Amino acid sequence: MTFIVSILAYWLSFCTQPVFVSDCQKPILSDTLKVWPVMADRISGDPLGQFYIVRSGTIVKYDVMGDSAYSWSDPQTGSITMIDTGDPMRTLVYQKDFNLLRFLNNRLTPIAGVTRLDDLGIPFPIALATSRQGGFWVLSGSTLSIRLVSPQLNTVVESAAINLPQTTDFEGYRLVESGDQLFLFIPGREILVFDLFANLVKKIPLKALSFQVYGNRILLIYPDRVILWKDPVTPEETIFQRASANIRDAYFSNNHLLIRTSDKVVLMIPEKTQGLAP
Numbered sequence: 001m002t003f004i005v006s007i008l009a010y011w012l013s014f015c016t017q018p019v020f021v022s023d024c025q026k027p028i029l030s031d032t033l034k035v036w037p038v039m040a041d042r043i044s045g046d047p048l049g050q051f052y053i054v055r056s057g058t059i060v061k062y063d064v065m066g067d068s069a070y071s072w073s074d075p076q077t078g079s080i081t082m083i084d085t086g087d088p089m090r091t092l093v094y095q096k097d098f099n100l101l102r103f104l105n106n107r108l109t110p111i112a113g114v115t116r117l118d119d120l121g122i123p124f125p126i127a128l129a130t131s132r133q134g135g136f137w138v139l140s141g142s143t144l145s146i147r148l149v150s151p152q153l154n155t156v157v158e159s160a161a162i163n164l165p166q167t168t169d170f171e172g173y174r175l176v177e178s179g180d181q182l183f184l185f186i187p188g189r190e191i192l193v194f195d196l197f198a199n200l201v202k203k204i205p206l207k208a209l210s211f212q213v214y215g216n217r218i219l220l221i222y223p224d225r226v227i228l229w230k231d232p233v234t235p236e237e238t239i240f241q242r243a244s245a246n247i248r249d250a251y252f253s254n255n256h257l258l259i260r261t262s263d264k265v266v267l268m269i270p271e272k273t274q275g276l277a278p
Contacts, residue, residue, distance in 0.1 A: 026245075031255070034066030034267040039222060040260050041080065044090040049254030053265055054080045061095065061108055064254055066267045072108040084130045086176065092130045099123065101136065113178065120153060127184070131176035139177050145176070146198050159198035165189060178213040185211045191218065210249045221250045226257065236256065239270045 035051065044052045049064040058073035059080055073080075078097025085091050090111065091104040099122075101115040117125055117138075124141030129161035131137055134151040145162055165186065174217035181201070184192040191204040191211065204218075206229065212219040218232045225241035239257060240250075249260045258264045 005257050031271055036265040039263055040265050041136045043258055043260045043265060044083050044085040044249055045251035045253040045258055046085045048088050049256055051258045059083060064256060068159045070108040072104055082128055087130050089128060090130055092128060092136060094128050099173050126170040127173040127175040129177050131177055139175055157198045172210060176213050183213055188251060212251055214252055220254050223246055
């Protein structure tokens with residue numbers, strides 16, 4: 001009997017340790033809301049606190065508590081390479097296999113037909129983002145410029161050529177429109193900030209694995225931590241940190257943090273950021 005009690009005590013102790021993800025089927029930590037033991041391709045979120053997980057060619061939308069609401073996939077047009085969920089009513093989905101772009105509504109139903117980027121003279125888009133003007137932004141790999149494409153599929157704004165690192169691997173590059181600015185994230189190097197006429201405003205030398213714009217701050221993701229950064233003189237705020245976390249990406253919204261690792265996706269409420277507004 002003593003042996004059984006000891007084993008039970010050990011198991012309970014293991015499941016309640018303040019680890020990044022509990023290996024138990026149901027998370028015990030009060031700030032851990034959901035654990036998906038899957039290898040996700042990418043994650044995202046929107047300003048309403050809803051989250052998105054892309055896996056095996058399917059995008060699934062979850063509410064703020066991690067319960068699934070809607071899903072979408074089209075296997076005939078390839079895997080999902082990029083998504084932008086900054087507009088909850090208009091999710092951008094890009095499929096590299098056929099160089100196709102489409103938009104989904106808040107129920108992940110296609111709003112219109114697909115856009116063939118080859119037909120627009122964009123054979124190699126490095127990064128894409130929705131625009132509140134109704135069209136989309138694209139960083140073209142052939143011209144190394146940023147273009148704003150209108151809903152009528154005309155280029156209405158184009159930047160000068162951007163000096164990008166000499167590489168053939170553009171994984172992790174990200175465009176984000178926020179307020180009256182457009183951000184281009186270059187992994188491990190810097191963030192370029194443009195106005196909505198595609199004029200370069202400034203460079204922020206922040207080296208990180210991934211990023212997200214959060215109000216007037218920037219969420220920076222590293223393999224072992226997630227921090228909020230505002231400017232060089234304001235102390236950064238650590239949202240989450242664990243040496244062995246192996247973080248691949250993260251998204252913060254409505255005080256909820258979604259983290260993707262190599263084999264799990266976790267939704268949690270970090271204690272340090274409860275009540276933190278963007």
